[in-house]
Amino acid sequence: MIKDNLQEIKNSIPKHVTLVAVSKTKPIADLQEAYDAGQRVFGENKVQEMVTKYDALPKDIEWHMIGHLQRNKVKYMAHFVSLIHGVDSFKTLKEINKQAQKHNRVINCLLQAHIAEEETKFGLSFDEISEIINSEEFNNLQNINVVGLMGMATFTDNEHQIKNEFSSLQNYFNSIKSTSKDNLHPKILSMGMSGDYQLAIECGSTMVRIGSSIFGVRNYLS
Ligand SMILES: *Cc1c(COP(=O)(O)O)cnc(C)c1O
Numbered sequence: 001m002i003k004d005n006l007q008e009i010k011n012s013i014p015k016h017v018t019l020v021a022v023s024k025t026k027p028i029a030d031l032q033e034a035y036d037a038g039q040r041v042f043g044e045n046k047v048q049e050m051v052t053k054y055d056a057l058p059k060d061i062e063w064h065m066i067g068h069l070q071r072n073k074v075k076y077m078a079h080f081v082s083l084i085h086g087v088d089s090f091k092t093l094k095e096i097n098k099q100a101q102k103h104n105r106v107i108n109c110l111l112q113a114h115i116a117e118e119e120t121k122f123g124l125s126f127d128e129i130s131e132i133i134n135s136e137e138f139n140n141l142q143n144i145n146v147v148g149l150m151g152m153a154t155f156t157d158n159e160h161q162i163k164n165e166f167s168s169l170q171n172y173f174n175s176i177k178s179t180s181k182d183n184l185h186p187k188i189l190s191m192g193m194s195g196d197y198q199l200a201i202e203c204g205s206t207m208v209r210i211g212s213s214i215f216g217v218r219n220y221l222s
Contacts, residue, residue, distance in 0.1 A: 002030060003037040005215075006019075009210060009214065012198070017201055017207065018188075019039070019041065019208060019210060020041050020042070020064050020190075020209045021039050022209050022211030022214075023043065023053070024067070024211065024218070026215045026218070028057065031057060032057065035061065040060060041062045041064060042064065043209050044063065044064070044066065045068075047069075047070075047073040047074075047076050047077050050063055050081075051076055054080055062083070064081070064085060065083075065084045065086065066086060067086055069086050071092055074095050074099045075102075078099035078100055078103050078105070078107065082108060083109070083110065083147070084096060084110070085209070086110075086112045086122065087109045087111050088111070088112045088114075088123050090137075093146075097142075101143040105143065106145050106183075107143065108147045109144050109145065110147065110148050110190055111133075111150070113129060113150070113172065115153060115165040116153055116155075117165075118154055118155070123151065126172045129176075130176070133146065133181075139183070141183055145183050145185060146185070147187055148173070149169060149188075149189055149190070150189075151165070151169040151190075152193070153166055153196055153199075159199060162196050162199050163202070163203060166191055166196075166199060166202075166203035169189070169191060169203075170204040173204070174204075188206055190205070190208075191203065191207075192208035192210075193208070193211070
């Protein structure tokens with residue numbers, strides 16, 4: 001039961017850690033069930049799917065885009081998205097700013113850091129993140145607010161490696177945490193999924209993105 005799974009996870013995470021229920025590929029009825037159990041923060045990784053679900057579900061839901069983002073899709077969610085986790089280029093940040101401006105909004109973003117050893121996971125190096133947030137051009141983006149960082153560890157059983165990767169992001173996060181600008185207020189560290197969220201919380205995560213432990217395994221073929 002989704003309700004029981006949610007309760008179990010909530011009991012296992014500290015109060016200051018936000019739970020994002022990752023509902024990608026799941027039907028609207030499943031999201032409604034989680035909503036009825038009190039869940040208000042949902043994460044999706046495809047813009048079109050998130051828009052369809054946004055249209056169908058109650059409007060007090062906070063929608064988080066957690067997947068790799070194509071710049072030409074930003075416009076479809078700019079009027080309602082509450083947090084974009086996977087920002088991995090300056091160009092994308094500029095596009096989000098442009099679309100947010102059209103709707104007279106400020107969109108909260110997390111910069112995605114590449115911490116895994118796999119080449120396939122998207123993300124910026126710590127140097128690239130520093131370069132972006134310290135650039136002159138960044139200061140002009142008044143319709144975005146960079147509220148923290150996001151990262152994904154390598155998919156492995158090696159807990160030592162996962163911890164090292166999460167710790168490296170925690171260290172970098174701590175190094176920029178006291179930097180504040182009009183559009184930079186780093187307070188969120190989004191790390192941890194179903195398989196590794198306990199380790200992530202030990203390493204300072206303030207936001208976990210959990211899908212299969214709540215909704216069951218995903219079947220991409222259905
Ligand atoms: C799918 C996904 C998750 C959730 O994964 P689970 O293992 O099902 O908890 C978390 N973060 C991102 C970026 C994802 O794409």
